[in-house]
Amino acid sequence: MANLMENSDLIRQHRIEALMTEYAHCIDDDRLEEWPDFFIEDSVYRVITRENHELGLPMGLIYCDGKGMLKDRISALRTANIYEPHTYRHMVGAVNIIGDDGEGLRVHSNFTVIRTMHDGDMSVFACGRYLDRITDRDGTFKFSERLVILDSRRVDTLMVIPI
């Protein structure tokens, strides 16, 4: 009985990690048009520094309210095309299911992103935590909220691709 319960925990953990995995590959493979589909319609996506997050300051580097804004962001990025080409490589780990707050599963995880520029230069572009609320939509896990908390206050102005 205990094992059966633990089994369902394993399956849930696996499904959450699969979502993280697909999200990472979507961005790293430059399939950005598919990125908004990881979110529900009335979702929130924010990128904020750890410092501002801890001070309770709402100022984010990126603030998207609703899936429409996510799509707009990708359209703008593809059209403007004024940035130097670069790619990301996400590593996500320490995926911790905190609990269920009624509106979805709250999940915390760690990430690092290595950025590679067109000339081949590689660097640690960002690291920090994802604070997520994840909900089941017809058998598929999606983000109703994804807060990206950056450890560093020194953020490259070149943040066009979502993290």
Add this chain to the structure above:
Amino acid sequence: MANLMENSDLIRQHRIEALMTEYAHCIDDDRLEEWPDFFIEDSVYRVITRENHELGLPMGLIYCDGKGMLKDRISALRTANIYEPHTYRHMVGAVNIIGDDGEGLRVHSNFTVIRTMHDGDMSVFACGRYLDRITDRDGTFKFSERLVILDSRRVDTLMVIPI
């Protein structure tokens, strides 16, 4: 039958990885007062370079024998407060259960730690292996031994926060 056995393996792997995850978040979230609770009373925590470890030299950068020394370490860190503020971000992977030596599960894993300074500067602070002995205490996995083997011999003198 084989599947049932493999299922218990999955559960054990999941519990070990959950321990690693909680340990990482504890430190990265600066909840250092909770850190000693990942260890049993008569535990060993050591940080040592790969070079010294391979030469069999016992000299560690940090050596804590017993949970009391872990608590003292955190107290000292909080009181002295003479170091430049910084945070860690742990990535842990390749978690490999080697076997059970009677005193607990021996587990090897890989880690990297990105350090972010108060001014926002990020760098790979440390990478290496955890060589652990993990034991069950009333249904909770705890470390009876955690050896942190650093790949680099060039260790920042600024190692106050545990890895």
Add this chain to the structure above:
Amino acid sequence: MANLMENSDLIRQHRIEALMTEYAHCIDDDRLEEWPDFFIEDSVYRVITRENHELGLPMGLIYCDGKGMLKDRISALRTANIYEPHTYRHMVGAVNIIGDDGEGLRVHSNFTVIRTMHDGDMSVFACGRYLDRITDRDGTFKFSERLVILDSRRVDTLMVIPI
């Protein structure tokens, strides 16, 4: 019934990740003589830049066709010994089982490798994707194909140890 199916998925995912884990430790622990055993006899191992891979250019930085070439590579590396000593630390994540193409499981994953030189200098040496075909040989998963796609076009000439 659904849970049983999902259970077998969990076991398969676990076995794949265990393979990735053992591969990483084998290289990082400098047990390079064991490295060819992760491949079947008529396997392919290639290291190629993302740019060339996307352009469909076959030119690889490393090309090994068959397990014999993998063994030769390690023998040469051990004998020549003309490179500056260094070690790798692999982090592998986002392990995604794409499907079964009849010849084996196709699996994509992300990796980063931190390289530590003998003087202690650490740096992000490589990051990118593994594109694998994995097959079952008498109950053990092995690579029939491992393509290492490097994000950066700027590849250190000092690539002697396999990735």
